[in-house]
Amino acid sequence: MSTLSQSFWPPLRAFCRGPLRGLAQAWRPFWQNPGAHAGPAESSVALRTSHFRQTTCFAFIFLLVTLGSIAWGQNLLEQVMIRHVKDMVATEIRAHQTLSGRDSAAQLALALSQRETTVNRRERAAAVQDADGTLLYGNAELLAPGLCAGRAEPCRGWLRSSHTGGDGMREWLGHAYLLPDGGRYIIAYDILPMLNRIYPVPLVVGLSVFTALLLSLGAGLFFSMDAANRISRIRQAMGRFARGELDARVALRGRQDEFDQLGKDVNQALGRIYFLMEEVRNATNHIAHELRTPLTRLQQRLSNAADTIRDNPAADNELALAEEEIRRILYLFRAVMRISEIETGRCHHEPAPIDIPALLRDLHEYYDVLAEQRELRLLTTLDEDLALHGDAALLFQALVNLVDNAIKYAPAGTTITLLARRAGAGLELGVADEGPGIDAGHRGQAVQRFRRLTHDRTIAGHGLGLALVQAVAALHEGSLVLGDNPLPRAAPGGLRGLMAVLRLPATPAAQAGS
Ligand SMILES: Nc1ncnc2c1ncn2[C@@H]1O[C@H](COP(=O)(O)OP(=O)(O)OP(=O)(O)O)[C@@H](O)[C@H]1O
Ligand SMILES: [Mg+2]
Incomplete structure (x- = not known):
């Protein structure tokens, strides 16, 4: 600057x-x-x-x-006009002084009355006063309550006054000239019409x-x-990108102005972020893929070694722990690869009409015992005649992850609801619990891979469950929606709870077209 x-x-x-x-x-x-x-x-x-x-x-x-x-x-403008009027008045006074040469008020009045029989116009007035103030000639309006009447100071020089008479308002501007005998000669112009002309x-x-x-x-x-x-x-565009629509870009107007330039820069930055994300994702998948085989072999070797040293309990125990660690690493790799397979559509999936009541029944049975052990009540609520076209195994896996979370994070004595309900043209499949829920500001992070929000490290997990649910929802052209649990509670005043639902179209467009 x-x-x-x-x-x-x-x-x-x-x-x-x-x-x-x-x-x-x-x-x-x-x-x-x-x-x-x-x-x-x-x-x-x-x-x-x-x-x-x-x-x-x-x-x-x-x-x-x-x-x-x-x-x-x-x-x-007003000043110019006043100067002009003053010039006219001064010229008149000078003319009368030189032409008439009269010294007394009476003589001047006489001369003027002979000369100015028709001179007095509406906007011009003259008056002659004798030393006593008596009007000898001219317009009485100039005296009462005009320019020279009722003034404490001697009335001479330039004068200005306004007053309202019988014929309206007047703004007199004039000059009072003192005659040698004490009389006074006044010439004035009504400047109001001229002022009115310049006001517009x-x-x-x-x-x-x-x-x-x-x-x-x-x-x-x-x-x-x-x-x-x-x-x-x-x-x-940036909001859509932040919400996971990685192909979102700014539509340019083609005007080449600063907004188009900014849009281009933003698009370039988004493209670069997308490229880097893909690079990281590919590298992760590649590493996971490459490590899976040697890890499986390592697991097998450890198992063989454990068989050969059965008589040494300490070594046997160490080998069992090592095997457990490798099992966990393999689970992680499988989970990551499964998510990326689903995200990229490379997974094997068989879309078919889904029997939703049967799906929820299976889920209920699958978790019945575990829920009872954790003193949780498992309920199912579903609308009638729901139709859905999709991959039953993947949807079941997604719901398993949601129930798994509910069981992990909700306190004992609360209720977990499995639900399937109509939502607009599609439907919602999901799970509601009465646990701590997830803050609205953190819901976006909760679905990221390896992102755990809980600080309680005694609760097992890798932060992959919701990422897989989101990938399954996207594969079905739907979305994962996290919100507070709005369902009525048996005991009021509990925790806010979480309702996690897959919002799905009844038939994905890809299947509808084929
Ligand atoms: N029902 C829930 N109630 C409260 N918090 C939840 C719930 N579900 C998920 N979360 C929070 O979201 C985070 C991510 O969930 P996600 O299922 O992806 O991972 P995880 O359960 O921690 O691990 P994993 O599913 O891999 O075993 C969790 O760490 C937890 O903090
Ligand atoms: Mg989980």
């Missing part, structure tokens, strides 16, 4: 802040409750853009400067400026809405 703008901007910003705050307060009801007005939500966003704030600020400065210029211009000038200029101001605010609002709209497209 240049030194000039550095020294210019802070006071300007301080100057604008007050009026802008007032303006903002006046507009606040409009943008805080856009629904009450016909405008779209974008217009309320546009009013808050820095672009519109700058436009308002400059419009305000422009208005102040223009109002100042109008006032100054009007004053200048600032009014017209003001109206034009106001119109220009409204137009510039309208244009500012339009450009702000456009800017807000384009920023919102960029934010939407």
